[in-house]
Amino acid sequence: DVVMTQSPLSLPVTLGQPASxxxxxxxxxxxxxxxxxxxxxxxRPGQSPRRLIYKVSNRDSGVPDRFSGSGSGTxxxxxxxxxxxxxxxxxxxxxxxxWPPQTFGQGTKVEIK
Amino acid sequence: EVQLVESGGDLVQPGGSLRLSCAxxxxxxxxxxxxxxxxxxxKGLEWVASIKPDGSEEYYVDSAKxxxxxxxxxxxxxxxxxxxxxTADDTAIYYCVRSxxxxxxxxxxxxxxxx
Numbered sequence: 209d210v211v212m213t214q215s216p217l218s219l220p221v222t223l224g225q226p227a228s229x230x231x232x233x234x235x236x237x238x239x240x241x242x243x244x245x246x247x248x249x250x251x252r253p254g255q256s257p258r259r260l261i262y263k264v265s266n267r268d269s270g271v272p273d274r275f276s277g278s279g280s281g282t283x284x285x286x287x288x289x290x291x292x293x294x295x296x297x298x299x300x301x302x303x304x305x306x307w308p309p310q311t312f313g314q315g316t317k318v319e320i321k
Numbered sequence: 322e323v324q325l326v327e328s329g330g331d332l333v334q335p336g337g338s339l340r341l342s343c344a345x346x347x348x349x350x351x352x353x354x355x356x357x358x359x360x361x362x363x364k365g366l367e368w369v370a371s372i373k374p375d376g377s378e379e380y381y382v383d384s385a386k387x388x389x390x391x392x393x394x395x396x397x398x399x400x401x402x403x404x405x406x407x408t409a410d411d412t413a414i415y416y417c418v419r420s421x422x423x424x425x426x427x428x429x430x431x432x433x434x435x436x
Contacts, residue, residue, distance in 0.1 A: 298365075310371070
């Protein structure tokens with residue numbers, strides 16, 4: 209099974225400052241079509257998860273442009289350019305290849321300092 | 322509006338059974354893979370099962386094999402999860418999720434296994 213490892217697991221940030229979350233896969237997520245299949249999800253307190261980014265860097269509808277995804281192969285990053293209060297929550301990466309099983313990272317908790 | 326609404330969660334005793342349902346609306350349900358994902362209290366996300374659009378293939382996390390069955394009724398735009406031989410480790414919020422890339426999530430239904 210592919211293993212997804214996120215870091216850090218806890219990320220205190222100052223409002224208006226940038227934040228960065230790393231996700232590493234135990235296997236390359238590059239598919240034969242040349243795309244890397246890595247998704248990012250946000251789970252705000254008390255809410256269900258929602259997908260933020262698919263195929264590494266594509267934002268879902270309604271996702272603010274302060275969120276960006278990058279990376280390839282086995283190393284990926286989610287960046288928030290300027291953290292806002294509504295960004296507090298837990299962020300998960302998920303491999304889009306080598307299922308079953310579908311595998312998520314452990315989650316990174318973003319909180320305001 | 323694309324929507325997934327789960328139901329059927331309850332308090333059940335160890336060894337008991339439960340059937341979860343998910344009502345889909347706002348999209349062509351019959352062309353999408355569908356999933357169940359769960360989240361134990363204070364824990365991360367765990368994929369549970371997936372089913373092909375026509376229902377001909379199903380996949381499960383190892384801990385669910387032989388106990389859980391995912392199935393669907395495309396005529397009624399509904400997804401189900403039959404859960405048998407439940408244990409305390411199955412206590413979680415269960416989310417109905419659209420597609421293998423998990424682009425739409427329901428609000429979840431809570432399953433508590435306890436005596």
